[in-house]
Amino acid sequence: MGRVLLVFLGIMGFLGSCRTPYDPEIPATELQILVVEGYLDTEGKTSELKLSRTVPLSSEASMLPELGATVMLRGQNGQQFDLTEKGDGIYLFERNIDESQTYVLEILLRSGERFTSEELKPIVTPEILDGGYLRDEDGVEVFVSTQGNAEADDFLWTYEETWIYRPRIRTTWIYDPQIRDVRLRTEGEQNSLCFKTETSPDIILETSSRFQDQVVFQRTIVEIPVGDERIMERYSILVSQKGIASKDVQFWEILKKNTEDIGSIFSPLPSLIGGNIKGLDNQTPVIGQVSLGVIRQKRIYVNRNDVAPWNYIDPQFNDCVIAENPVMIPEYTTVFGNGSIVPARELMVGTTIVGFFPSSRRCTDCTLYASPVRPEFWEDN
Structure with a gap:
């Protein structure tokens, strides 16, 4: 969700990089774009759908959570599965559903506005075959390996990092x-x-058919430079592997390109992002992507002793x-x-x-x- 917002703000930021300051009087309502993002697991893992609104550039908040919405997944046989509101615009899905059916996601906002997804076909994501890390002179590279198939050729990876955090001086x-x-x-x-936890800011994509036998070997998930805080003692990363439909790849590629390239006047203008969500009342504009399938996960640990010398030093505590x-x-x-x-x-x-x-x-x-x-x-x- 934050990545989608970054693209929107990048458009406004580019326009605001001219030599002559310009403060367009854009009505706040025109900035209230609904942002929808989520990958719902079909085998019972707790997964999240995020709903938010874009905000004016002058706002101190980076997003405005959409609260009080009614969200459900409806199967082709009419069976419906309600999502539970967690708070902060997050709606939880925790159901084991029939992967042979197709589904649509339906959203009803408190305002009465309605939105729906395109037809969603669950993808049975292949297992993660291997996961680990490599130590070189630059630091640690965490990787996973998998093998695609006819149903799951394209992959999206996300991750959550957790590590032990110690103060410079310990006292009892x-x-x-x-x-x-x-x-x-x-x-x-x-x-x-203490323990620090952060979710991945990156968009990691790969198409398995580019490789022999569709084997994606040691795809880099994250690179940790030498001396980084994350391996001051013990580090853990939970990698989530998600198969995505070929027609959805373009959305993620555009989003990846825009979020990585925005930053200077020489960067390309952000592409228009749509996604697979549409409004039924032609009121609030909407962008975002929802996918459905099996999420495969692997947790990897890295100990400082195993990658020594690491020489973690934080200058703010010198x-x-x-x-x-x-x-x-x-x-x-x-x-x-x-x-x-x-x-x-x-x-x-x-x-x-x-x-x-x-x-x-x-x-x-x-x-x-x-x-x-x-x-x-x-x-x-």
């Missing part, structure tokens, strides 16, 4: 204002192990140090009270703690940058 101590003292953190207060001057007991509330300065290392006299060497919270608290919640799928080995 916390100042507790209730007791006005420093104590050990509880498990629920730990802030030295000034992170543990101070040489300790904070003594009478100073705890004054120094640690607002939370921006935290106790990092204890100062001992014999077996007694008499103070702490401090550091800044931004250097010690990974929850400022990622989630402390361990993902359900995460494996340590």
Whole structure:
């Protein structure tokens, strides 16, 4: 959905790159294009349909989620499957349906406007034959291999990345204002192990008939440069492989070309994007693409030790140090009270703690940058 919006904004941005500033008075309603995007899995995996509206260039938001819509998938035999609204313009589909039938997606907005897809024929995507990574002098390349067939010749890959994120300085101590003292953190207060998750911004396409026996061998999914944060300790990527109809390839190719090429006055003008969704009331314009089929997935892990030397360094934390001057007991509330300065290392006299060497919270608290919640799928080995 964000990619579609980028193309629309790119059109306006190109027009706004002239030497003489020009602020066209475009009615807000003319910018309210409905954007529809999704690939619905036919074997029960939870999949998403995203509905949103484009917004004026002056808006701080990049999109306007379409809320309160009624969305359903209707089979040729009349059976219907309702999508569940999750929020933020996302509608969930989690059904195992007959892949021998054809379907249409129907959308009813709160405004009463109706939209429908072209006829959708589910594609049984071939399995991912292999997946892994290669280490070279430039970094790590994650890949998958598959084999197409007469039904599934064209492929679209998406991915979701998750990795362990650590703060520059780790501490097990916390100042507790209730007791006005420093104590050990509880498990629920730990802030030295976090997880970051990001979804793929890329459009990865391939046609298997270009290769012998339709074998797509080690198709690059993502390249991670040496020293990148993602492999500071352990990295995971969930690759989703989706077979798409040949007639849908052009939509994705245009979208890929426009999102990759927009950026300078010498870039080509963005192509007009349509897709397979149309309005039934000739009111709100609509762009987007909906596909239906089996989503094949493979999770791949990469450990820093397996690709060493990696030498991860983030320059924004180069000034992170543990101070040489300790904070003594009478100073705890004054120094640690607002939370921006935290106790990092204890100062001992014999077996007694008499103070702490401090550091800044931004250097010690990974929850400022990622989630402390361990993902359900995460494996340590």
